[in-house]
Amino acid sequence: MTQARLYSIITDSRLSAKQKSHYLALEAEASLPYLDIDGKAQQAIDAGILCDMFEGHAPFKPRYVLPDYTKFLSQGSEYLELDPATNFDEALNLLTILYHHVPSVTSIPVYLGQLDTVLMPYVGDLSEQQIYQKIKLFWIMLDRTLPDAFMHVNIGPTDNIICRTILQVDAELKQIAPNLTFMYDEKVTPDDLLRQATDNICVCSKPHIANYPVHAAAFDHSGFGIVSCYNSLPLAGGSNTLVRMNLKELAKKAQNQTDFIESVLPKYCAIMFDLIDTRSSFLHEKSNFFEGFLTTEGLIDESRFAPMFGIYGMSEAVNLLMEEKGSKSQYGHDDVSNKLSYAISKKLADIVATTKVKYGYQGKALLHAQGGISLDKNVTPGVRIPYGTEPDPVTYVQATLPHHQYYTSGISDILTIDETVKTNPLAMFNLAKGALLSGYREFTANVASNDLVRVTGYMVKLSDITKFDEQGSRTNTTFLGAEAAKNTDILKRQPRVAALETMPSYTDE
Amino acid sequence: MIMLESINLDKTGIVSNILTFSCVDGPGNRLVIFLQGCNFDCITCHNPHTINHCDDCGDCVATCPTDALTIVHDKVQWDESLCIGCDKCIDICPSKSNPKTTTYSVTQLLELINKHRYFINGITISGGEATLQLGFIIELFKAVKSSEQLTHLSCFVDSNGSLSQLGWSKLLPFIDGAMIDLKAWQDATHLWLTGRESHRVIQSINQLALHRKLHEVRLLYIPDKTDLLCEVEAVAKYLNSLPKEVYIRLNAFQHHGVIGEGLAWDKCSEVQMQQFSSQLTKRLGRDVLLPSIYT
Numbered sequence: 026m027t028q029a030r031l032y033s034i035i036t037d038s039r040l041s042a043k044q045k046s047h048y049l050a051l052e053a054e055a056s057l058p059y060l061d062i063d064g065k066a067q068q069a070i071d072a073g074i075l076c077d078m079f080e081g082h083a084p085f086k087p088r089y090v091l092p093d094y095t096k097f098l099s100q101g102s103e104y105l106e107l108d109p110a111t112n113f114d115e116a117l118n119l120l121t122i123l124y125h126h127v128p129s130v131t132s133i134p135v136y137l138g139q140l141d142t143v144l145m146p147y148v149g150d151l152s153e154q155q156i157y158q159k160i161k162l163f164w165i166m167l168d169r170t171l172p173d174a175f176m177h178v179n180i181g182p183t184d185n186i187i188c189r190t191i192l193q194v195d196a197e198l199k200q201i202a203p204n205l206t207f208m209y210d211e212k213v214t215p216d217d218l219l220r221q222a223t224d225n226i227c228v229c230s231k232p233h234i235a236n237y238p239v240h241a242a243a244f245d246h247s248g249f250g251i252v253s254c255y256n257s258l259p260l261a262g263g264s265n266t267l268v269r270m271n272l273k274e275l276a277k278k279a280q281n282q283t284d285f286i287e288s289v290l291p292k293y294c295a296i297m298f299d300l301i302d303t304r305s306s307f308l309h310e311k312s313n314f315f316e317g318f319l320t321t322e323g324l325i326d327e328s329r330f331a332p333m334f335g336i337y338g339m340s341e342a343v344n345l346l347m348e349e350k351g352s353k354s355q356y357g358h359d360d361v362s363n364k365l366s367y368a369i370s371k372k373l374a375d376i377v378a379t380t381k382v383k384y385g386y387q388g389k390a391l392l393h394a395q396g397g398i399s400l401d402k403n404v405t406p407g408v409r410i411p412y413g414t415e416p417d418p419v420t421y422v423q424a425t426l427p428h429h430q431y432y433t434s435g436i437s438d439i440l441t442i443d444e445t446v447k448t449n450p451l452a453m454f455n456l457a458k459g460a461l462l463s464g465y466r467e468f469t470a471n472v473a474s475n476d477l478v479r480v481t482g483y484m485v486k487l488s489d490i491t492k493f494d495e496q497g498s499r500t501n502t503t504f505l506g507a508e509a510a511k512n513t514d515i516l517k518r519q520p521r522v523a524a525l526e527t528m529p530s531y532t533d534e
Numbered sequence: 535m536i537m538l539e540s541i542n543l544d545k546t547g548i549v550s551n552i553l554t555f556s557c558v559d560g561p562g563n564r565l566v567i568f569l570q571g572c573n574f575d576c577i578t579c580h581n582p583h584t585i586n587h588c589d590d591c592g593d594c595v596a597t598c599p600t601d602a603l604t605i606v607h608d609k610v611q612w613d614e615s616l617c618i619g620c621d622k623c624i625d626i627c628p629s630k631s632n633p634k635t636t637t638y639s640v641t642q643l644l645e646l647i648n649k650h651r652y653f654i655n656g657i658t659i660s661g662g663e664a665t666l667q668l669g670f671i672i673e674l675f676k677a678v679k680s681s682e683q684l685t686h687l688s689c690f691v692d693s694n695g696s697l698s699q700l701g702w703s704k705l706l707p708f709i710d711g712a713m714i715d716l717k718a719w720q721d722a723t724h725l726w727l728t729g730r731e732s733h734r735v736i737q738s739i740n741q742l743a744l745h746r747k748l749h750e751v752r753l754l755y756i757p758d759k760t761d762l763l764c765e766v767e768a769v770a771k772y773l774n775s776l777p778k779e780v781y782i783r784l785n786a787f788q789h790h791g792v793i794g795e796g797l798a799w800d801k802c803s804e805v806q807m808q809q810f811s812s813q814l815t816k817r818l819g820r821d822v823l824l825p826s827i828y829t
Contacts, residue, residue, distance in 0.1 A: 417555040419563075419653045443557070444826045451562035451655060456555070459563075459653030 047132060054081040060307055066300045074274045075297055077304065078130075078267050078335075078398065084304055085312040086128040088333070091250045092324040093261040094138035097123055098147070104318035113156070116147040117163050124171060127319070129253075133173040136252040136263075137203055141180045141187035148186065156186060161194045168200040175253040178203045182210035182237045184218045195232070196225045205232035206251040209461055213237075216458075223454040226470050227447050234468040236461050243433045244386075247329070254396050255435040255467055259386050262329020264434070265305040268297055269335030269395045272342035272369070273404050282346045282365060286372050294334075294376045298390070301332040305384040331386035333434050334377050335395035339366055339408040357410030357424050366408065367427045374431035394428065396437030409438045418442060418470075422460045429466040440470045447472060541677050543641045547670035550584045550635050550662060554650050560690040560713065560749065562655025565647060569670075570635045572663040574694050575729040576717065578756060578799075580791040584662040585630040594623035594633050603633055640673050647684060656688030656710070665697040668705060675708035690749060694728070695735035702741050711749030712742050713783075719765040727760065736772075743776045750823075751780060753814075756787040757806045759799055763813065770817030783823040784811055804828045 034040070034048045059082045069075040080088060098116050101109040105126070110116040120138070127134035148156065167176070180188045188207075195205055207222045208214075214237075222232055233255060240249055240257050248260035258264050275293055279285035308314060315327045343356040343366045354362040377392045385391075394407030405411045408428045415421055418440045429436055446452050453470065460468045551568040553559075559566045572585045579585065590610050595603045602616035603623060610633045623633050647657060657678065659671055675689040688710040695714040697705070716735055718724040724732035742748035751773065753762055762769055773782055786802035807824065815822055 417553065419554040419650060422653070423649075445557040448823055448826055449557040449562065452555075452557040452564075455563035455653055455655050459650075462652045 051079075051081065054083055054085075057082045060303050062300055062303050065296045066303075069293060069296050070300075072274060074271050074278075074293060075300060076269050076271065077300070078269060080130055080266060080304070083312075084266060084308045086130070086314055087263050087265045087308060087330055088130045088267050089135045089252050089256060089258060089264040090127050090129055090319070090325060091136040091252060091258055091260050091263045092123065092127055092138075092319060094120060094123070094143045094324075096261075097322075097324055098143065100322070102318065102322055104322060110147060112149060113144070113147045113151055113159060116144055117159060121163075121166065124167075129175070131173055131175055133171050133176055135175050135177055136250050137167070137176060137178045139179040139248075139250060139260075140191065141183070141185050144187050145185055153186065153190070156190050157194065160187070160190045161198070164191075164194050164198055164200065164203075168198070168202040172202055174201045174204050176203045177206060177250075177252045179206045179208065179235075179250055180232070181208035181218070181222075182214045184215055188218070189221065192221050192225055192232070196228045199229045204253075206235050206255070207232040208235050208237040208240075208251075210237040211462065219458065220451075220454050223457045224450045226457075227450040227453050227472055230471045234457055234461065236464070236466050236468075239429075239464065239466050251435070251467075254437050255469065256333060256393060257433065257435045257466075258333075258391070259329040259331065261324065261326050262331070262386065263325070264333050264391075265308050265330040265384055266301060267333040267335050267393070267395070268301050268304065269337055269393075270294075270297055271338050271404060272336055273338035273345065276342035276345040279346065279349075281349055285342075285346055286368060290369070290372055291376060294373070294380070297334065298380055298382060301334070301390060302383045305330075305332050305382070309384045327384075329386060330384060331434075332382055332384070332390040333393040334373075334390040335393045336373060336408075337395045337397055337401075337406050338404040339369065339394075339428075340405040340411050341403075342369070355414070357414070357416065357421070363424055363427075370408065370428045370431045374433075391434035392432050393434040394432045394436040394438070407437050408432075415441065418456055419459070422456075422463065422465060426460075426463055426465060429464060432466065436466055438467075438469065440468075442470050442472050444473050541640070541680065542673045543644075543677060544639050545670050545673040546637050546639050547643075547667045547674070548587070548635050549638050550581075550632055552646070554653070556658070559658040559660060559692060560656060560711065561688065563653060564656060564658040564690070565650050565654045566658045566660055566692075567643065568660050569662045569664050569667050570632065571666050572661055572694070573666060573696055573730070574663065575630075577727055577794070577796045578717075578754065578787055578792060579796075580788075581662075582630045582791065582793050583624040583627060583632040588631045588633050588635065589629055591629065593628060594626050597622040597626050640670070640677050643674055644677055644681065644684070647678065647687070651684060651687065654687065656690060658690040658692055658713075660692035661694075663694050663696065664691045665693050665701060665705070668697070668701055672705060672708055675705075679708060693738070695738035696730060697738060698734070699737060699741055702738060706742075706745055706747055709747060711747055712738075713750040713752060714739050714742065714748070715752045715754065717754050717760065719761050719769050723761045727756075739776070743780065746777065748776065748780050750783050751776070752783045752785055754785045754787060755802050755807060755810050757800055757802050759787075763810050766810075766813045766817065770814055773814075773818060778820065781823055782814075782818065784814070784825065786825045786828060788828070801828075 031049065031052060034045055066075065098110040098119055101107045105122060107119055107122065110119050124134050124137060129135045180191050209219055222234060225231060235251050244259055249257055250260050251257050256264065270293065275289060276285060279289045309327065319325045320327060340356040343362050346365060347354045347362050356362045356366055374392055377390050381388050382390050397406030408425060410421060410424065416424065421440060425438065442453065457468045548570045549567055550570040553566040556564045556566045568584060570584055571587055575585060588610055590608060592605050592610055595605055595610065599620060600616045600618050602613045604611050612634050617634065664671060671691065678684045678687055678689055689708060690711045690713065691709055692713045714735065718727050718732060721731045721733065739748060739751060754760065755762055784807065786807045788801050789797055811822060811824060
């Protein structure tokens with residue numbers, strides 16, 4: 026850290042005072058010595074194989090926190106001096122207050138609750154029009170006071186007035202925040218509700234659709250939530266840290282495919298687990314985070330926090346390993362390279378499922394196909410097929426489908442659908458339903474011409490990306506989008522999508 | 535239910551392309567099968583390489599950079615596994631044809647449709663001119679309708695409307711809908727643009743409408759070339775005689791894929807499309823479908 030760097034943050038004309046404070050705090054944390062990690066981990070970080078997602082040198086808050094909002098509304102809070110909610114207005118008021126006390130890696134909450142389940146007990150005899158008006162104001166408040174598209178609301182899979190109203194309001198307002206996940210369960214969700222959700226995608230590229238039974242089976246009865254850019258995590262818990270592995274860089278270390286799967290991958294997984302344990306140990310043992318009221322009042326439970334074991338660059342790794350065999354086979358475009366990629370995912374899933382971590386969900390980390398960050402260059406997020414080379418959406422889904430069983434904490438990926446779908450939204454419904462019935466864990470789509478563009482998990486207005494360099498933005502994620510547009514192939518995607526999933530460190534470029 | 539034994543599963547068709555995702559070929563997502571061969575020769579054709587069948591002249595073989603094309607026993611052979619899709623063969627073809635066609639049996643297509651059945655609302659057969667391979671279409675749709683796993687899929691054809699009344703009467707029991715292009719109003723204009731008169735097209739539209747199988751009528755608007763604008767009164771009057779549930783889709787002439795004279799013609803801009811559309815909708819008293827993309 027240099028004083029010049031602090032000075033450039035302080036004087037940056039594009040950042041608000043609040044955004045500056047956030048980046049200054051990151052610099053302060055980064056001025057502490059890094060946690061005591063062993064030489065191998067440090068080498069792997071320096072070589073670009075492992076990445077701690079700029080979470081900081083001394084983690085003092087979990088990456089993602091999913092409070093039990095239902096419990097909060099029913100018991101109020103001693104610490105916040107709040108009585109339990111007795112009606113709809115009080116429920117919204119309590120939620121609004123608590124959101125400002127839920128930390129995350131971006132310091133804005135990434136999870137706002139399964140809002141239909143949370144709010145339905147307070148609907149009482151309100152009319153549809155009254156509910157609509159209250160939800161609409163609540164939605165505007167969220168976008169204007171917590172402007173970060175990592176912030177995520179969940180709804181579904183049941184059909185109810187809150188779920189329907191949220192979909193209606195979200196399509197009308199077309200805001201960046203909050204992000205939205207709609208849970209789909211073939212046995213519970215009526216087709217016309219799924220149709221409302223897929224019609225919304227044609228209008229504003231939201232919601233993301235999660236395959237409820239697939240996710241539910243991965244967690245216990247206490248439930249789960251989808252947060253940030255499609256991370257599936259235990260409810261009343263969350264993620265203590267996310268470390269990710271660059272499979273592209275790792276593939277360069279391997280002699281051949283067998284060496285990669287049998288030797289190199291396990292070796293570096295072990296190093297990554299050490300780094301994960303060191304980072305989560307500091308949070309759980311030194312930071313005193315779990316002494317706070319969220320824990321003492323039972324809104325979160327320390328034992329429900331898990332590290333996310335992230336991977337990215339599957340595409341480049343597979344192509345490198347095929348090249349080594351003298352093959353021109355490309356990931357996503359033929360069976361041979363696709364099968365190699367499935368074998369890599371399976372190996373990773375086996376390793377993560379059998380490796381004990383110090384602080385995990387049922388003692389384990391959760392495997393995640395990571396959606397990339399804005400600083401990534403020449404490496405493709407998660408297991409996605411590279412920008413600009415994607416096959417048609419159905420072929421895309423079928424090629425990536427076998428990966429979905431392995432990534433318990435989510436698989437950040439986006440389908441780009443050309444704008445002709447707007448005049449035929451039934452096609453979006455067919456595609457989404459086909460993907461979900463085939464076993465896709467989650468379905469996310471962008472419509473190409475939309476002003477609101479999803480950047481793996483968060484939304485940026487296209488018009489804002491072009492404006493940002495000049496003026497700065499009200500929303501934190503536009504900053505990421507601007508950076509991503511420069512560094513990644515965001516604008517080259519077919520027709521165009523971007524992929525990232527983290528807060529960046531400050532960049533003055 | 536059609537009896538399976540009455541279907542000729544070995545019947546084959548010559549296919550130029552198959553898409554597994556399309557939003558513009560009927561309701562919902564369509565699996566679209568493009569058949570090779572057309573009896574029109576439109577100046578504005580976007581896929582002129584689908585007009586004629588390959589005559590094995592072999593001119594394309596030398597242009598192939600990956601040796602995917604060879605001549606075996608005087609026939610041009612295409613090895614899909616070597617093809618990189620550069621389309622140089624199509625560019626050089628002197629006959630508005632394409633060496634990259636595939637012959638599919640009904641059985642083979644059923645396998646493909648099965649693989650995609652969760653993702654689609656139905657199947658659309660397009661072209662070229664789909665109905666030139668009428669026997670094949672009938673067998674395929676019969677097979678789809680009689681398959682327990684596929685019977686829910688809707689079966690559509692996208693046609694230039696040149697099929698005879700007898701031909702349609704054979705096809706009607708097995709289709710759920712048809713989309714017909716009406717490329718010009720006056721016979722002379724239609725003849726100039728397509729190489730054929732419009733009489734059969736109008737007859738087909740009427741027959742499909744009568745049987746409630748007309749899904750969509752498509753008007754290709756080419757500013758200053760087609761007569762759809764100057765004949766808008768008559769066009770609207772005719773369209774109003776069709777059932778109200780029939781979609782009217784306006785297509786804007788673009789240069790994509792076009793070869794020859796048509797390339798010198800102006801593309802249809804969004805403003806020009808709006809002018810035409812407002813003239814038409816004013817007289818129709820209902821909305822029409824408009825293009826979402828202009829290049």
